[in-house]
Structure formats: structure tokens, C-alpha cells
Amino acid sequence: MKYNQLWADVHLELSRLLKEELPAEPPRPEKDRVVFFQRLAMLYVRYIQIFRQLEKVYDQVVHPQKRQLIRVILNSVIGRVLELKNEMVEKEFSEYHYMDDVLHDLKLKPADLEIPIPRYFISERSKELQQRKMMLTDILKMVGDPESPEPLKAKDMSQEEALKIIQVAERARQGRLRAKLNEESRKMNRMYRTKDSGTADLESASVCIQKVWRGYIQRKRAKIARDEEMIFLGMAMDPKYKLPLPAEIIAQAIEASLRIKQEEYEDDYQKSVVAVTNKIRDVEGDDISKTMKDQIQQWFIECRDATGSFPDYPDVEDGGSALIFAEKDPQQVKYTLRQNSDLLHIFFYSSLQEEKQSGLKMLPSAFLTDLEVGNKTFVDFWKTRNESRNYNQRHEVELIQEEKRKDIEAEIRLQKKKGSKSGKKKKKEKDLTSDRTLESLCQELVENGLLKQAHNVRLQDYLGDYSYLGTTLRQNDIEPMPSLSDVRQVLSLYAILPLGSQLVHEKAPLIKAILLAGPAGVGKKMLVHAICQETGANLFDLSPLNTAGKYPGKSGLAMMLHMVFKVARLLQPSVIWIEDTEKMFYKKVPKEEKELDPKRLKKDLPKSLKLIKGEDRVLIIGTTKDPSSADIKSLCKMYSKIILIPRPDYGSRYILWKQLIKKQGGEVTRALDLSSLAKISDGYTPGHMVQVIQSTVTKRRILQQANRPLTAAEFVAPLAKIDPVFQEEEEALKNWYAKTPLGKKRIKAATGKEEEEVPAKGKDAKKKKGKK
Known part of the structure; x- marks a missing residue:
């Protein structure tokens, strides 16, 4: 019941947020950028609090049908957080934001801003991940781990070398033995020299012992008193709380049993869904089909009477026969089919033009509608539902029946539409390995060191404190360096959340490639492996030094990229890592690296990047410690997000x-x-x-x-x-980042030049090109 109450509290706050975001009358555009950003930041922080609470609820609730709804709302909240983050970046021209004042207003701690990583990313795919891990382990055993050190081999040794080693060892042994004997003889001599002490000597010895003992006891008491005082003041933890308490152990056991129940109840629910669906299809399928057929015939007759001719059957993309059952007359349906796409285009174009002219407005959201529907479902159905008879929180059959009737109606509509012309066929990518199995492709990639096992590190292992002076520095026109905590938070948003959820990846702002730039040792490689561990992603290594000499020639390069991206899609989520990515975009290749041909992926990899779509949970992550040696234009074109990682504060x-x-x-x-x-x-x-x-x-x-x-x-x-890492190296990184697209925008905003030049089109563009 605790988590049901927590769920209700979450929806109360969500209802308030939705009222603010979807008011009856559209809000006026905001002309003050600072005020607009404050509103965005406030929404962002409040959605994170909802996200944190919903993640707890979803992890502990066992009712399968409740979990379905909570999952939908949770994904929508994650998507909305990512949308707000994207909007804050566009309005503040920075990947890092400092919201000390917002935390103060909402009476929150910096820890409350931490982005939680939903546990279902791993828990609900545990079997799949275990099978994949076993497959990779078996392949590594067969081919040998490319990263494992070579086994130590016996070195051939001459007789003279062997004798020298034996002599050194023997002389050392004799020296140790001689030193031991000398120490024993000195002890014996001291014993013989000791004479019988008098009464005065015994008294002074006893006083000396008492002094030492009393001093020891008093220091021990003082230490105990000092520790107790620190515990009382709250500056130290009581030792009894360092060990898990019985209540904590019981709570952990209950949580583990709840997860077992979740799996058990979910299996029962899925079996019930299959049984109910088959029953409805067998018993009610013919009646539903007959009723639907009569309604469609009646609709065609009404259309002919109203318009003088039979209309075309609605396309599946426009809604199919669902349009026929909507509450519209035939003339309205015909008009909707013709004008739907044009009206949407005009609406969005006019809204964007309006925003440019009048001020700052919130961008359209792909998740607010889902949030509104999910919140309404909870309020209308689950909030007031009497569950006194369902104490064990098992699934409810009548809910399955209502849902599956709608699904069967949709299936019948598609059957009736079967045979009609479909839309334009999508151009498919040519498959160079259509005759090969997934296991054989994985084995080849492992053999060549392109598919690797991620190290067992978590994002929480990337330690760092919150940046407490960020807001103060920005108010004084000083751009602060981000803290390691900020880096951890940004990568949770840009990498882990989209890779972990298919729905979020498809509908949230799409990020295909991220660049991590920073000095050696700041944890760039660790972050790549942590992202893979948190999402269960596969790790592919396309670093210039790792691909050197492999798959030579143009055809070999095309085959390598095709195999990597094909397996990455089939086993998604996947991370493609490019270490020292600046080598791929060198301004001038150093003489010692010319044979390695580090720039061989420069043209073909961006082409493969363009083929990544919203449904492909594939992320390219580049790491660099020397970005200034690369052509900045090519580098920024490849990586849409550039994250600067500083030395720790x-x-x-x-x-x-x-x-x-x-x-x-x-x-x-x-x-x-x-x-x-x-x-x-x-x-x-x-x-x-x-x-x-x-x-x-x-x-x-x-x-x-x-x-x-x-x-x-x-x-x-x-x-x-x-x-x-000297100050000069950090300043060089900051100066380089100032030349990136986002860095330039930030400088323009700081100097008051916020309006960017509108790119020329048509004849003007040609004139400028000619002058250039």
C-alpha cells in the first residue's frame, strides 16, 4: 500500500505540472531569456523529482497491469526531462547548467538532482544479457582474449647465468643468517651485563610503569569522549549504524521477494493474455467481423449518397477504417484525408514563425500527450478502484478482455484492408553478409578485437562533488568549469536513458554521437564502459589504432563498417567507441603514424552515422585528450554533442x-x-x-x-x-571548446549578440558563394 500511496502522490504533482504546461490559454511569449530559462529549470527539476519517485514505484509494485501504465508514464517523464534538457541547452548555449537558486526555492539538496538509472534497464533483460555474455565468453575462450597478456614462457639461460643467480641467492641467505646470529649474541651480552637492581630502582621502575599506563588510559578515555561528542553533534557516524541494521536486512529481503513476485505475476499475466485473446477470437471474432463489415458497407453507401461517388478506402497511414468509425460525416472524412498533412505543416511552420517574431516559447513536446493520457487513466480508473478483494495484486481478467477486444478489432480492420496499395517502399541498405549467421559475425569481430566485453564499472563509481559556486560565478560573468558530478549527470541524460529505453530513444531528441574531451586520466574510458554496464550495451572498438591493418582496402573498410553496424543494430543497445578520435581528423598526420593510416575512417564513418535512425539504439562515443590537433570543422560535424571533462575540483x-x-x-x-x-x-x-x-x-x-x-x-x-595537468593545458581545452558551435553561441550570448545571422537562400547564397 505504501507504493500505491507514493504513486498517487506522484500523480498529484504530475497533474499540477500538466496544468502549468498545458494551460487553457496559450501563454504569452517570454522576451527575457533569463526568466524563460528559470521557468525551464524549475520544470526540469520538478520532473526529475517525479522521475525519481516513479522509478521507485515501478521497481516495487507487483501488479502487472499497474506496472504497464507506470512504465508508460515513466518513459514519458524520462522523455520530457530530455526535451527540457535539450531546450535548456538551446536557450543557455551550454551543456552544463547551475541551478542553486532553484534548489533553494524548492528546498532540495544537490543529491536530489542526481539522475536515477532505472533498474529495469538490466533486470528485465537479465536472461538475454546472460546469454549474450556467455556467447562472448565462449568465443573469447575459442579465439583467446586479444586483451589478455601473453603467457610467461621459460627463457633459455646459459650455465654461467644460472650459477650467478644461485650464488647471489646463497650469499643473501648466508648474510641474513649471519645477521640473525649477531643479533642473538648481542642480546645474550646485554643479559650478562645486567646487575641486580636495588629497592630504589624497583620503585622508580614501578612509577614509570604507572605513568605510562595512566597516560594510556587517559588518552583512551579522551578519545572515547571526543568520538561521543562528534557523534552527538552529527559530525561522525555511530559505529553501530555502519553495519546493516536488522530492519535494513529485512527490507532488502522483502525487496528481493517482491522482484521474484513480479516475474511470477508477469508470467501468469502473459499466459492469461494469450488464453483470453484466443477465446475472444474464437467466440466473438465472427460477430465483430460481421458487424464491422455492415458498418463499412453502410458508410460507403452514405458517402455515395452525400458526394455522388464511392470514396477511396482510407490508407493505413491515415488511420484506415478507424476513420470510418469516427464521429464524422462522409464529407468531413473526405476533407480530413485530403487536408491532414497540409494543415499540420502549416500549423508548425506558423508557430515557429510566430516564436521568431514575438519571443521565446516552449518547443512542441512528443511526450506531453502521453503524460496527459496516462495521468487521466490513473485518475479515472486506478485512483478510485476498490482492490480489497485483490490483496495479492494479481492481474485482472476483465481488464485483459477489454483491451484485447480492441486489438482484435484492429486486426480485423487490417485483414479487410489487405490487398490494397501500400505507401512508398523504404530504400533498404544493401546487406553484404546476408548469407552469414549472427554468431559467425560476432566471432569474426571478436577475433579482430572489434567486439569487446565492457569492464565491470558503474556510473556511480565515477566519483565527483556538486558544483556549488556555478550560479554565483555566472552571475559575475565568469564561466565555471563543470564538476565531475555535472559530467556524470550529462552522460546519464545523453547516453544511458536513451540507450536503455526504446520508446525514449525513438521520440526524444536524437543524439547519434558524443565526444568526450579532457586530459589523460579524467575517466573518459571508464565512462564508456560504465555506459555499457548500466544499459547492457555491447561495446565495439573502432579506434584508429585498433583498426590499423585490419580489413585493408576500400572493400575491406566497407565490410568492416557494415559488419559492426549490422551486429550493433541486431544486438542493440550498442556503443561504438573511438579512442583518440582526433587521429581520424588530423590536420597533419605525424610521420610516425603515417603507416597506421589513422584517417581511413574519416569519410566512411560519417556516412554510416547518417544511417542510424530513431529505432536504432546505437551510440558512437569518441574520446580525445588532444582535440586541437584535429580539424575542428570535421570533428564537430561528426559529433553533435561535445562534453568537456575537466580536472577535478x-x-x-x-x-x-x-x-x-x-x-x-x-x-x-x-x-x-x-x-x-x-x-x-x-x-x-x-x-x-x-x-x-x-x-x-x-x-x-x-x-x-x-x-x-x-x-x-x-x-x-x-x-x-x-x-x-597544468593550468595552461586546461586553458587550451577551454579555448578549443570556445571554437565549437555551442562555444561560439555561448560567447555571442555573453557579449549580447544573441541573434544569429539567417543563412542565405537561393540567389543570395549563390552571390555569396561566388564572392567567396
Whole structure:
């Protein structure tokens, strides 16, 4: 009942939002860009709160038919969040937004802005993902993992070399034995030199022992008192809460049992759907068909009487026979068929023209209608439904009957339309591997290192703190560098949510390619693998260095791209990763890389990118640490979204040191000054920190922690041996980003030149081209 109440609360807030977004009278255009963005930001944050609550509800509700409706509403909310994000980017000319004031107004914490990753992305595809993983594992066993290191082989050794090694080992053994004997002899000599102490010496010894013991006891009591005070002030956690409480263990067990129930109830529901459908088709199918036939004949007669001639049968694209049963007379139906597409075109064109002339308006939404219908279904049906007899939340047969009658009517309409002319046939892509099985294609891609298993990392492992000064800096005309938390949030929106949901990918703003630009060690590769893990996506590697020497020639290149994109579509969702993507768009290829031919994909890959449609959950992700070496025009044409990843700020560094040391097995105590460590590591990336921690927190050092806790000084020496990311390198990245399309728009907006030049058309364009 708790989650039913939570569902009702969500719809209450959703109803308020829909009233604001779909008012009775259209709102006036807003001329102030700042005010308009504030409205967008407020809607965005409120939809995220609904998204977070709905995800919890969907994860725990067991009623199959409720889950269907919740799933539809959840996907629509995700789609609306992506639409608002897209609109905020267009209005603020930045991929990153800072909404401290909105959080303050809504009394929310920065953690409430975190984008949740729906658990059903993985849980509802667990069997499929397990089979796919087993298939890849079997192929890797057959061909050998290309990324695994070569096995160690016995090295041929001469007799002299062998004797030298034996001599060194033997001399070391004798040295250790001699040192041990010397230590024992020194101890024996000290024992012989010790004389019988007098009474005074015994008294002074006892006083010394008492001092040491009392000092130890007092320090221990002071530490306990200090820890209790910190717990009382809320600045430290009570140790008893560090271990899972009995209530938490019970809650986890209940959640696990609910998921088992979900699977069981869903199986029963699907079996019932099949049984009910067959029953309705057998018992009521003939009556439905006969009634429909009589209605269609009557409609044709009425059309002839009204217009003087029999009309054409409505096309399936226009609604088919569904138009016949609509509440319209024959003349209206005929007019609708003729004018429908023209009116829609005129409506959208006029609305866009109106927006340009009068001010800023919200863009049309592909999800608001679905949200309105879903909310109405809940209010009209589920909100007031008496479920006292359905305590176990099993499916309801009468609901299946109502739904399937409509489906069977639709099937019969299609049967009656069968044989009529269909619309234009879509041009199909030529299949170069039509005679091959999917398994054989996968095996070949694995053998060539183009299809890989993603590393087991999650997006939550990409640690970073919230940017608390973003709004303040922008108000003072200073463009802040995004935090690692902002990067995590943007990739959740642009990559994980569309790849995880087919409906969202088809209807939300389509993103085909993302570029991650940043210094070495900031976690670009980790993010690619995390995206694959969170969505269950396959990972294809088309990096210039990985494809060098493979599938030579023009025909070989075409075959490689065809195979990769074919398998990526068949096993979607899929991620195609291009590491060091700047090499593909080099201004000038370095001499040492000419033999590798890094630019061989420059022309053909963008062509394959154009073939990706809304129904294809395939995403290209490029990573680069040196984007300035590439032709910026070609690079920006390939990647519609460019995400700049900075070196971590102080807050992110503090969290990284703390969590990475714990992950390595180290204990964070008062002796370890994390604040100072975070301060002196300014300019160092998470990759540098991992390297330092692994070299410092060794197995031996972990065993010594009980007597000698870790200190910040131990990490300074290995940190000093690594070159940080200097301010000049970060400034160079910022300057490069300012030359990208979105960066240029941001600069124009900052200088007050918000209006862009309208591109010339027709004769004017030819004149300009000629002058150029």
C-alpha cells in the first residue's frame, strides 16, 4: 500500500505540472531569456523529482497491469526531462547548467538532482544479457582474449647465468643468517651485563610503569569522549549504524521477494493474455467481423449518397477504417484525408514563425500527450478502484478482455484492408553478409578485437562533488568549469536513458554521437564502459589504432563498417567507441603514424552515422585528450554533442581520495589529513590518484595500519613524481571548446549578440558563394 500511496502522490504533482504546461490559454511569449530559462529549470527539476519517485514505484509494485501504465508514464517523464534538457541547452548555449537558486526555492539538496538509472534497464533483460555474455565468453575462450597478456614462457639461460643467480641467492641467505646470529649474541651480552637492581630502582621502575599506563588510559578515555561528542553533534557516524541494521536486512529481503513476485505475476499475466485473446477470437471474432463489415458497407453507401461517388478506402497511414468509425460525416472524412498533412505543416511552420517574431516559447513536446493520457487513466480508473478483494495484486481478467477486444478489432480492420496499395517502399541498405549467421559475425569481430566485453564499472563509481559556486560565478560573468558530478549527470541524460529505453530513444531528441574531451586520466574510458554496464550495451572498438591493418582496402573498410553496424543494430543497445578520435581528423598526420593510416575512417564513418535512425539504439562515443590537433570543422560535424571533462575540483578530489583509499583497503582515520591531501593534489586527475594509492596502500602497508595509521605525508612523495595537468593545458581545452558551435553561441550570448545571422537562400547564397 505504501507504493500505491507514493504513486498517487506522484500523480498529484504530475497533474499540477500538466496544468502549468498545458494551460487553457496559450501563454504569452517570454522576451527575457533569463526568466524563460528559470521557468525551464524549475520544470526540469520538478520532473526529475517525479522521475525519481516513479522509478521507485515501478521497481516495487507487483501488479502487472499497474506496472504497464507506470512504465508508460515513466518513459514519458524520462522523455520530457530530455526535451527540457535539450531546450535548456538551446536557450543557455551550454551543456552544463547551475541551478542553486532553484534548489533553494524548492528546498532540495544537490543529491536530489542526481539522475536515477532505472533498474529495469538490466533486470528485465537479465536472461538475454546472460546469454549474450556467455556467447562472448565462449568465443573469447575459442579465439583467446586479444586483451589478455601473453603467457610467461621459460627463457633459455646459459650455465654461467644460472650459477650467478644461485650464488647471489646463497650469499643473501648466508648474510641474513649471519645477521640473525649477531643479533642473538648481542642480546645474550646485554643479559650478562645486567646487575641486580636495588629497592630504589624497583620503585622508580614501578612509577614509570604507572605513568605510562595512566597516560594510556587517559588518552583512551579522551578519545572515547571526543568520538561521543562528534557523534552527538552529527559530525561522525555511530559505529553501530555502519553495519546493516536488522530492519535494513529485512527490507532488502522483502525487496528481493517482491522482484521474484513480479516475474511470477508477469508470467501468469502473459499466459492469461494469450488464453483470453484466443477465446475472444474464437467466440466473438465472427460477430465483430460481421458487424464491422455492415458498418463499412453502410458508410460507403452514405458517402455515395452525400458526394455522388464511392470514396477511396482510407490508407493505413491515415488511420484506415478507424476513420470510418469516427464521429464524422462522409464529407468531413473526405476533407480530413485530403487536408491532414497540409494543415499540420502549416500549423508548425506558423508557430515557429510566430516564436521568431514575438519571443521565446516552449518547443512542441512528443511526450506531453502521453503524460496527459496516462495521468487521466490513473485518475479515472486506478485512483478510485476498490482492490480489497485483490490483496495479492494479481492481474485482472476483465481488464485483459477489454483491451484485447480492441486489438482484435484492429486486426480485423487490417485483414479487410489487405490487398490494397501500400505507401512508398523504404530504400533498404544493401546487406553484404546476408548469407552469414549472427554468431559467425560476432566471432569474426571478436577475433579482430572489434567486439569487446565492457569492464565491470558503474556510473556511480565515477566519483565527483556538486558544483556549488556555478550560479554565483555566472552571475559575475565568469564561466565555471563543470564538476565531475555535472559530467556524470550529462552522460546519464545523453547516453544511458536513451540507450536503455526504446520508446525514449525513438521520440526524444536524437543524439547519434558524443565526444568526450579532457586530459589523460579524467575517466573518459571508464565512462564508456560504465555506459555499457548500466544499459547492457555491447561495446565495439573502432579506434584508429585498433583498426590499423585490419580489413585493408576500400572493400575491406566497407565490410568492416557494415559488419559492426549490422551486429550493433541486431544486438542493440550498442556503443561504438573511438579512442583518440582526433587521429581520424588530423590536420597533419605525424610521420610516425603515417603507416597506421589513422584517417581511413574519416569519410566512411560519417556516412554510416547518417544511417542510424530513431529505432536504432546505437551510440558512437569518441574520446580525445588532444582535440586541437584535429580539424575542428570535421570533428564537430561528426559529433553533435561535445562534453568537456575537466580536472577535478577540491570537493571532488576530497571525495576521490577518501573513497579510493577505502576501495584499496586503507582505513581513513584522524591521522590522515584528507583536506590537505586534496589541497596539494590540485591539478591531478583521478587516474593519477589511483596510481599513487596503489603504489602506497600495498598489502604489507594494509597489515601495518593497526599500529601505524595512514598519513597524508605517505602520498606526497609518489604524487610529486607525477606531472599534473597544468593550468595552461586546461586553458587550451577551454579555448578549443570556445571554437565549437555551442562555444561560439555561448560567447555571442555573453557579449549580447544573441541573434544569429539567417543563412542565405537561393540567389543570395549563390552571390555569396561566388564572392567567396
